[in-house]
Amino acid sequence: MDLLTGISTRRSVRKFTDQAVGETNLRTILDAGFCAPSARNLRPRHFVVVDNHELRREVAALAPNYGRLNDATAAIIVCGDSSIQETQEFLIEDCSASVQNMLLAIHGLGLGAVWCGVKFDSDGAKALARTLQLPSKVRPIAIIALGHPAETPDVPDRYDEDKVHWNGF
Numbered sequence: 001m002d003l004l005t006g007i008s009t010r011r012s013v014r015k016f017t018d019q020a021v022g023e024t025n026l027r028t029i030l031d032a033g034f035c036a037p038s039a040r041n042l043r044p045r046h047f048v049v050v051d052n053h054e055l056r057r058e059v060a061a062l063a064p065n066y067g068r069l070n071d072a073t074a075a076i077i078v079c080g081d082s083s084i085q086e087t088q089e090f091l092i093e094d095c096s097a098s099v100q101n102m103l104l105a106i107h108g109l110g111l112g113a114v115w116c117g118v119k120f121d122s123d124g125a126k127a128l129a130r131t132l133q134l135p136s137k138v139r140p141i142a143i144i145a146l147g148h149p150a151e152t153p154d155v156p157d158r159y160d161e162d163k164v165h166w167n168g169f
Contacts, residue, residue: 006108009155013112014068016147021074025109026051029076029146032105036097044085045098048077048132059131059143063124068114072145076102077118077128083137092120095141102144112149118142 001009030047038044050056051074059077060069069075078099080091099115106113118125118140128140 001108006104010104010107011153011155012114013147013149013151013153014071014114014145015150016071016073016112016145017150018073019148021051021111021147025111026074026076028109029102029105032101033076033078033098036094036101038094038097039085039087039090042085042090042094044081044091045095046079046081046138047098048079048134050075050077050132055131059128062127062131063118063122065116066124066128066143068116068145069143071147073147075146076144077132077140078102078142078144079134079138080141081135081138088120091139092141099142099144106144106146110148111146112151113144113146116143116145 026049030049033045033047034043050059050069056069056072056075059075060066078095080095082088082091085091085094103113103115118128120139125140129138132140134140
C-alpha cells in the first residue's frame with residue numbers, strides 16, 4: 001500500500017489470532033522504529049521484544065492498560081535511555097516517533113497493533129522495568145501489542161477543519 005493510504009487507514013487492533021508474527025516481520029518492524037527521527041539525532045531508544053507467551057501474560061498483569069498483551073502474539077516495549085537523552089520530553093518524543101513508525105510498518109505488513117501507554121514513573125512503569133530487568137537509566141515509554149488481526153476496525157475520516165488554524169490560532 002502507498003504511504004498516505006497506510007497513514008489514513010491504520011487503526012488500533014485489539015483482537016488477534018493465535019498465528020505467530022515471525023522473526024522476519026519483527027525485524028522489519030524494529031528497523032522502522034530505528035528509522036524514526038530523534039532530537040539532536042541522539043537515538044536513545046531501545047526495544048524489548050516479548051514473544052514469550054508466559055512473559056507477555058506477566059507483563060499484562062502489571063497494569064490495567066497492559067492487558068492487551070494477553071491477546072497479542074508479540075509485544076514490543078519501547079524504552080528510552082535517559083543517560084543518552086536527558087531531557088524527559090525529548091526522550092518521550094523520540095520514543096513516540098519510533099512507536100508511530102512501527103505502527104505504520106505493522107499495518108503495512110498486514111498485521112495489527114495497539115499502542116498501550118506507559119505512564120512515566122508510575123507503579124506500572126516501575127514494575128515493567130523490574131520485570132524486564134531494564135538498566136536504571138532505561139525507562140519504558142510505550143508498549144505495542146501486535147499480531148495477526150482478528151478484527152477489521154472501521155476507517156472513518158478524521159480530518160477536522162475546526163482544528164486547523166492557519167498562521168495563528
